Amino acid sequence: MRHTNWAGNYRYRAAALAEPTTAAQLRDLLADTGPAAGRLRVAATGHTFNDLPDTTGTLLTLRSLPRVxxxxxxxxxxxxxxxxxxxxxxxxxxxxxxxxxxxxxxxxxxxxxxxxxxxxxxxxxxxxxxxxxxxxxxxxxxxxxxxxxxxxxxxxxxxxxxxxxxxxxxxxxxxxxxTFDVATTVYLGLPWDRLTTEFAQIAAGGYSVSVLPQWTQDGAAPESMAFVKRRFPAVAREETPRGVTDSAAAASTPDFFGGRPADRMMHLTPGVDPSACTPQLGDVGPWHLRLAHFRLEATPSSGDELQTEYLMPIGNAAAALEQLRQLGGRLPALATTTEVRTVAADDFWLSPAYQTDSVAVHFTWKPDQPGVQALLPELEARLGPLGARPHWGKLFATPADRLNQLYPRFGDAADAVQRWDPNGRFSNDFLRRVGLRID
Ligand SMILES: Cc1cc2nc3c(=O)[nH]c(=O)nc-3n(C[C@H](O)[C@H](O)[C@H](O)COP(=O)(O)OP(=O)(O)OC[C@H]3O[C@@H](n4cnc5c(N)ncnc54)[C@H](O)[C@@H]3O)c2cc1C
Incomplete structure (x- = not known):
């Protein structure tokens, strides 16, 4: 078992590691509830960028249990x-x-x-x-x-x-x-004015759309790339009241809100070898080999990186993009990629899309943790008033009292955590810091 997360920016501090190989061993670990039974957490594939999985007690991996x-x-x-x-x-x-x-x-x-x-x-x-x-x-x-x-x-x-x-x-x-098929087309050169005035239509221009602004050093309006994943057969119109325009006809159009189709494979970070990416260029294939940007056999993203992401009401997309543009050269100095996606509202109490159709603004950072941590308060000062809820698995600085305001059911979630785990066996620094536990 690795002692760090995937990105290598966090070293687990757990006193012990456990890797049960049978369900009985796992049950025995949990069944030991005596006074010596310590704290416990699960570390899965370690793709979080913060201390969320960690514990002062035993860190468990389930990787050696039989796959089901x-x-x-x-x-x-x-x-x-x-x-x-x-x-x-x-x-x-x-x-x-x-x-x-x-x-x-x-x-x-x-x-x-x-x-x-x-x-x-x-x-x-x-x-x-x-x-x-x-x-x-x-x-x-x-x-x-x-x-x-x-x-x-x-x-x-x-x-x-x-x-x-x-x-x-x-x-x-x-x-x-x-099952369904997906075809990814990457468009280059989407103009800023169309991105900011037609964001809702762009986001609905395929089953799954990612927009990647290419920030400039001087803060001039950037052009954007768009990864557009279209679904075949398209979702029936009555099942998508949000107006997704997903069709073979749309896929063959040479214009996507002022952007032109790329004539070669593209990585999300321009200039990086795209061989880790799933097929593009409109090539139709099954969902599991197209919906993710990165292939299972390859290293996703860059591997040597940090990440941050905020979700906020989709109607605030243009305002958020404008706030980011105003950061000028400070954003491209640290961020290799900015990816703007959308997520439909749900009713999960701690979901960053809780009751909010959301725009999600993601940053892949260079591996400069002090630099990123110094920028986060300013980013949050700009995006916070737009209702930005941080991704729980990435780097953020949002304090507990603000999180409590952002999540109407935060108190109910904390009560549920307390009911399920009255003695704080799964408690850790992260949960205390965000205000979900006090012990
Ligand atoms: C390259 C890269 C790309 C990413 N892309 C995206 C993206 O497209 N969209 C997005 O939203 N996020 C993305 N992320 C973030 C990532 O999806 C999250 O951080 C995710 O939670 C990581 O899952 P993991 O399995 O690695 O969990 P870990 O980091 O190992 O654990 C996450 C949490 O889950 C708990 N946990 C795991 N398994 C169990 C279990 N069986 N029982 C109880 N608790 C458990 C852990 O204790 C911990 O609290 C990306 C991260 C990386 C590194």
């Missing part, structure tokens, strides 16, 4: 184990003629870990990845195995962005839909 991937074609669900990654389950789902509704930019992350932090892909009609969950199986702090169904457990909206605070998730059931 049981597709139920009649019910259109898949039951998976708590350590499985999207990349591991997607081929079996596709082989059964089914699909997950969406993926993040990479398939390498674990499903339980992604859901923990409100991980998302893009699309005005697409919600957080957690929206696919219909059931959790959780080993609680007192060693009990609890089933949490979406339709019958009042704590489901709390667990749907669980931050590792409720227990060890041993299995999840995800809802599936009939």
């Amino acid at each position: 991937c049981e597709v139920d074609t009649a019910a259109r669900t898949v039951r998976i184990d708590g350590g499985a990654s999207y990349g591991e389950i997607a081929p079996a789902v596709q082989a059964a003629g089914l699909a997950l509704p969406n993926l993040a930019s990479l398939p390498h992350i674990s499903v339980a870990g992604a859901i923990a932090t409100g991980t998302h892909g893009s699309g005005v009609g697409n919600k957080m990845l957690a929206d696919a969950v219909v059931g959790f199986e959780v080993l609680t702090a007192d060693g009990e195995l609890r089933q949490v169904g979406r339709d019958d457990d009042p704590d489901f909206p709390a667990l749907a962005t669980h931050l590792g605070a409720f227990g060890v998730i041993t299995a999840l059931t995800l809802r599936l839909e009939p």
Whole structure:
């Protein structure tokens, strides 16, 4: 087991590491609730950029437990184990003629870990990845195995962005839909005035759209790239009231809001070798090989990086972009990539898209942690008034009292965490810092 997170910017401080190989070993670890039983957390694939997974006690990995991937074609669900990654389950789902509704930019992350932090892909009609969950199986702090169904457990909206605070998730059931194909076209040179005046239409210009402004040193209005992932067959119009314009005709148009189709593969960071990216150039293929930006076999993004992201009401997209432009050269000095995506509203209490159709503004930073941490307060001063909620798995500086204001159900989520784990077995510095625990 690695002693650092994936990016290498955080070294776990846990006193002990545990890697159970059987379900019985895992149950025994949790069942030891005596006075000597210490704190405990799960580290999954470590793609968070902060101390969220850490503990002063035992850090658990579920990677050596047997993988479970049981597709139920009649019910259109898949039951998976708590350590499985999207990349591991997607081929079996596709082989059964089914699909997950969406993926993040990479398939390498674990499903339980992604859901923990409100991980998302893009699309005005697409919600957080957690929206696919219909059931959790959780080993609680007192060693009990609890089933949490979406339709019958009042704590489901709390667990749907669980931050590792409720227990060890041993299995999840995800809802599936009939398989579909996706084609990615990258457009270059979208003008700033069209981006800022027509953001809602641009974001709805495909099933999943990512816009990447190419900031200039002098703060002049930048042009943008757009990664447009179109879905075939397109989602039925009545299922997408948000006006997604997804069709073969749209895919063949040479103009996308003033942008022109790239004639070669592009990385999200211009100038970087695109061989780690999933196919582009309008090549049609199955969802699991197109929805993520990065291929499972390759290193996603740059690997030597930090990340930050804020979600806010989609109507504030233009104002947020303008705030960023005003940072002038300070943004490109630190950020290799800015990616602007959209996430549809949900009802999960700690979801950054809680009851808000959101624009998500993501930064991939150079690996300069002091520099990034020095910029975060200014970024948050600019985006905070626009309602910016930070991504729980990335770097942010938002204080607990502000988080409490940003999440109407924050107090209810804290109460649920306390009920599930009365003695703070899964508590850690992160949960105390954000105000979800005091012990
Ligand atoms: C290159 C890169 C690209 C990214 N792209 C995106 C993106 O497109 N969209 C986006 O929203 N985010 C993105 N992220 C962020 C990433 O998705 C999140 O940080 C995610 O939470 C990481 O999941 P993980 O499996 O690595 O979890 P970890 O970092 O290992 O853990 C995350 C949390 O989940 C808890 N946890 C994990 N498994 C369990 C379990 N079985 N039971 C209980 N608790 C558990 C951990 O304790 C921890 O609190 C990206 C990150 C990287 C490095």
